[in-house]
Amino acid sequence: MSDRRIRSVVIVGGGTAGWMVAAALAQALQGSCRIELVESEQIGTIGVGEATIPPIKLFNQTLGIDENAFIAATQGTFKLGIEFVGWAHRGHRYFHPFGTYGADFDKVPLHHYWLRERMRGDRTPLQDYSLAWVAARDGKFSPPSSDRRQVLSTLDYAYQFDAGLYAAFLRKYAEARGVRRTEGRVVAVELRPEDGFIERVRLEGGAALEGDLFIDCSGFRGLLIEEALHAGYDDWRHWLPCDRAVAVACEHGSEFVPYTRSTAHEAGWQWRIPLQHRVGNGHVYCSAFTDDDTATRVLLDHLDGQPLGTPRALRFTTGRRRQFWHRNCVAVGLAAGFLEPLESTSIHLIQTAITRLLALFPDRDFDPLTRTEFNRLTALEYERIRDFLILHYHANQRDEPMWRHVARMEIPEPLAYKLAHFRGHGRLAAEPLELFQNSNWLAVMAGQEIHPERYDPLVDLRTQVDAPARLASLRQVIAEVAAAMPSQRDYIDRHCRAPAIG
Numbered sequence: 001m002s003d004r005r006i007r008s009v010v011i012v013g014g015g016t017a018g019w020m021v022a023a024a025l026a027q028a029l030q031g032s033c034r035i036e037l038v039e040s041e042q043i044g045t046i047g048v049g050e051a052t053i054p055p056i057k058l059f060n061q062t063l064g065i066d067e068n069a070f071i072a073a074t075q076g077t078f079k080l081g082i083e084f085v086g087w088a089h090r091g092h093r094y095f096h097p098f099g100t101y102g103a104d105f106d107k108v109p110l111h112h113y114w115l116r117e118r119m120r121g122d123r124t125p126l127q128d129y130s131l132a133w134v135a136a137r138d139g140k141f142s143p144p145s146s147d148r149r150q151v152l153s154t155l156d157y158a159y160q161f162d163a164g165l166y167a168a169f170l171r172k173y174a175e176a177r178g179v180r181r182t183e184g185r186v187v188a189v190e191l192r193p194e195d196g197f198i199e200r201v202r203l204e205g206g207a208a209l210e211g212d213l214f215i216d217c218s219g220f221r222g223l224l225i226e227e228a229l230h231a232g233y234d235d236w237r238h239w240l241p242c243d244r245a246v247a248v249a250c251e252h253g254s255e256f257v258p259y260t261r262s263t264a265h266e267a268g269w270q271w272r273i274p275l276q277h278r279v280g281n282g283h284v285y286c287s288a289f290t291d292d293d294t295a296t297r298v299l300l301d302h303l304d305g306q307p308l309g310t311p312r313a314l315r316f317t318t319g320r321r322r323q324f325w326h327r328n329c330v331a332v333g334l335a336a337g338f339l340e341p342l343e344s345t346s347i348h349l350i351q352t353a354i355t356r357l358l359a360l361f362p363d364r365d366f367d368p369l370t371r372t373e374f375n376r377l378t379a380l381e382y383e384r385i386r387d388f389l390i391l392h393y394h395a396n397q398r399d400e401p402m403w404r405h406v407a408r409m410e411i412p413e414p415l416a417y418k419l420a421h422f423r424g425h426g427r428l429a430a431e432p433l434e435l436f437q438n439s440n441w442l443a444v445m446a447g448q449e450i451h452p453e454r455y456d457p458l459v460d461l462r463t464q465v466d467a468p469a470r471l472a473s474l475r476q477v478i479a480e481v482a483a484a485m486p487s488q489r490d491y492i493d494r495h496c497r498a499p500a501i502g
Contacts, residue, residue, distance in 0.1 A: 086264035117468060247314065320338075330374070
């Protein structure tokens, strides 16, 4: 039997995507295959994906990365969720927490008891039953407990970090495990005439890199997957119309909080991501409803401190490749598609692409069934995240032109189905393979003030359950646990303070 193992992998593009791929492949393949990454210092990286969601902890753990060393190396902070300001309507706030809402105390999910008490006049926000929110509100942080009997076990967290420093951290990790980096700009992609597979990439100056498997991490351009292989692109701007962003870092203000903030503006929204050494900010907006100068002024008018540099402009088309894996090329990161960073999914989509690639790793025959399954699962993931993002826009009561447009637009059928279940009965209908599960949908639906007409009928049949007392007790326990937690600043000072920048 002939040896058909992959002998060489060429990664085109560095940044967060390229070096996450390189580090993961180096750890998984253990030197059995040549891994080469080509990037050019002349080509900048986007560098705005600084907020993450909880699964990134697993990625770092798989690589054997020490959490405290990683936080210190990337000027990182902890993230307990996202605060949404002005999304339902002006002056309104809600929190999308990581982890669960309290702990179910009966056969019926907790939120149905909350719904009933709300209909009886109790206006306690749902987020008050989340330890993540109470801790975040007070600037507290502590890792969750592994004892599921403890309220502290209901907490989950992610990170906020400097994406450029993370890429550098992973580069060091990957190169120590045999990954070879080549400096250079790719100027040509040469295909095999017999089947159209990529044979080599040619660099400025004439050097060439040959490989069996090529990973496209070239960003929006899609140098391999689109310019060379013409995989196609599905444009989703009719659902997610924001198509531009302007980004700038600023000095710290008074807040050092363990969460990301998203603030709605007239024609888009602004992110705020606090790191140890600075605050990352950006204004995502729709060019059909505002102009670039106005969008930049809105951003600068809402900073915590002095800007650190000149705002950078970005243009994008929300959507995804029609084929993420085409022939012997796999697109990862922005080369695969773009979903605005409203729920911090950009780095996660890199992570899941890597996980999927390792689960479906090919040989040199590149069985079409393998590619088909990779593409099927990846498309499903993008579509379900897309629907979750659409929910934030569609379920609004604002009165500006862009917000009226997204409130009235026709939405994808899977999202309409979820909304119908929640509006009618308070039911949550996430699918098993979705990234965002029932607690996430509940946070945003309740936060956007979608009020169900009914709650679970079982609630009224469970007469032995003193729900008001149970809910009050849960709020008290959460408050006590949060009060006992250290502040995030104290936790970082004790465990993972970054060296001062000279």
